[in-house]
Amino acid sequence: MNSLTEENYLKAIYKLVAGEKGAVTTNAIAQKMNTKAASVTDMLKKLSDKKLINYEKYYGVKLTIKGEKIALTIIRKHRLWEMFLVEKLEFGWDEVHDLAEQLEHINSEKLVEQIDKFLDYPKVDPHGDPIPDSNGKLQIQKSALLSTFKKNEVCMMTGVVDHSPTFLQYLAKTELTLGSTIKINDINDFDRSLQIAVNKGKAFFISNEVAKNILATAKQ
Amino acid sequence: MNSLTEENYLKAIYKLVAGEKGAVTTNAIAQKMNTKAASVTDMLKKLSDKKLINYEKYYGVKLTIKGEKIALTIIRKHRLWEMFLVEKLEFGWDEVHDLAEQLEHINSEKLVEQIDKFLDYPKVDPHGDPIPDSNGKLQIQKSALLSTFKKNEVCMMTGVVDHSPTFLQYLAKTELTLGSTIKINDINDFDRSLQIAVNKGKAFFISNEVAKNILATAKQ
DNA sequence: ATTATTTTTTAGACTAGTCTAAAATTTATT
DNA sequence: AATAAATTTTAGACTAGTCTAAAAAATAAT
Known part of the structure; x- marks a missing residue:
């Protein structure tokens, strides 16, 4: 150890x-x-x-491979604990970091797996940072929530936060799918809704709620 | 610190x-x-x-008073973490101790209070060990579950584990209440049900399920 | 290309917590 | 009460992780 x-x-x-x-x-x-x-x-x-x-x-x-794997299991624990504190214990995102730095060193495989299960296997934390799997593998790229991009930025959709059928069916009705190019045409200051253009097509609106559930990486 | x-x-x-x-x-x-x-x-x-x-x-x-208070806050954390692991993360009682010995040293008042709230403010852990309050005070005596007493032992009821109306209403129909003297007349080896006499009155039966939700201290 | 500056490593020392072996103190035994 | 046995404390040493100050190596500047 x-x-x-x-x-x-x-x-x-x-x-x-x-x-x-x-x-x-x-x-x-x-x-x-x-x-x-x-x-x-x-x-x-x-x-x-x-x-x-x-x-x-x-x-x-x-x-080394070995060293990286250890680093990733610690990062996995850190992000799962942060999720847990926010999702289950009513912590704010601004107050969980230091506490997670303590909790990430707790040594129990079973505990980590149970927390993961308890949270229903999240793939990213709400910062858009991916949570490594139990083998220390990053399943997805580091992405940010679409809601965090700025006006006129262009990005590529890499994933979703909410995996529910409802949400995925909604996405299916748009052109928003993995790999889509998204340009932020405008941001409504009042409700943070976005006017976006997908694959250089016709522009349309999405709510902040939707934008918060879409992951993307900056393009160029 | x-x-x-x-x-x-x-x-x-x-x-x-x-x-x-x-x-x-x-x-x-x-x-x-x-x-x-x-x-x-x-x-x-x-x-x-x-x-x-x-x-x-x-x-x-x-x-000293100061030292005892620190000891009790650590014990509080230990028992709350054990409860959490068992109640929320599907751990068995036999496997939580060592892990709780790690978790009890995590330093965050808010975390402890939120876990306490999340568990709905338990007063005892299922061993019958009392959980100190946030001031490091033991609100109740160390008690054991009635189901752990042996044949012919006499004890006094000190509390319940299940605080639901259903259970309390059931108790109300018997003479079982705080302070009652209970004598274990017999234990059924098959289903662990008990034949007990309360306050030296007429004997009656309670199931193991009920016995596991009653706290008592040995008498004499 | 030679000197000056910055970075990195080594050497030696400090703290917390541990140990073994020896000395001091208490308790038990005759 | 004097001695034997057990317990506790002291003394000195070890490891992990840290530091400062000095030496070594690499980088930058003339």
Whole structure:
């Protein structure tokens, strides 16, 4: 097993790698972890010995498959706990992060799976961040809710939040389907409803409620 | 704030005090904590400096009001988490203890209060152990389920687990009420139903289902 | 291309919590 | 009451994770 500190370093490295293509630097990790470079170097040696990272002195660090899997299971736990706090315990999204940072280190496979089931297997958290599956695999790309895009932005639909037949049948009546190109023509300030054009076709309106249940990634 | 280790020592001392009237010995704590006497002595000095225990060298230790309150809030969290795991996440009672030992150290007042609310403010866990309130006060005595008593034992009813009108109305038809003296005349091995006499009156039968929802303390 | 600057690593030290072995104290036994 | 046995405390050492200060390496600037 890995210590709480090791888990936090792995998570920090994972998140830094996501931003950059190359390796992650010691200083970047130190900043993210609120520690000093010297402490990071010590930990990198340790994680390297455990084969959780590939570490090249003075160059940088990448996660191994093993290390990435651990990072992803922690992120899975973090996002499931956030969902749980918001959906079941009346927490606001702005107040769950720090608490989830504690809960993500609770060590029980069964607990995670039961929480997942209790939440009815969510695929994304309401930030649009995908929740890794129990094997540490991201089933979907990191997407944002359509409701978070700005006027004149163009994006591609990647998924839905609400999987109910009602919602999917509604979508079927429009051109909105996986892979559709969506342009935000206008946003109504009053009710946050959107005027959108799908696949460069005729523009139409969708409510904020609908927009909040559509996932998309920015195009270009 | 107190470290996880400090919290565990306080909890251990609380539980040991509950058994004994006097002070708790170093060796007893060492045994409960799976550490050595030397380690315990170190920790006792630390807890004493923090005014969480009254520590007399070579004699023993007692919790201060402050220390007891901390112990009770940890026990509160432990029992609420156990209830949550069993009631909401389909865990068995035999598999929740170790997990609750992790969860009890999660530091968030709001989380505890929301879990309490989510469970509809349980007063006891199904072992009959009382759940301290948010001020660290035990509202009720430690009781056991009537179903756990043995043939010919005499006890006093202290509470119910099921607070539903249906159940309470059923009880009202019998002499079973808070403070009633109950003697277990016989136990049916097949369905675990009980033949009991209340307040030395006429004997009657109750099912195991009913017995599991009645709390009682041993008499004499 | 040589020097200056920044980054990273090493070396040595500190804290929390643990240990073993030895010393101090209390309790039990003769 | 004196000694033996058990318990508790002290002393010194170890690990994980952190730090500061100094050395080593890489990057940038002249």
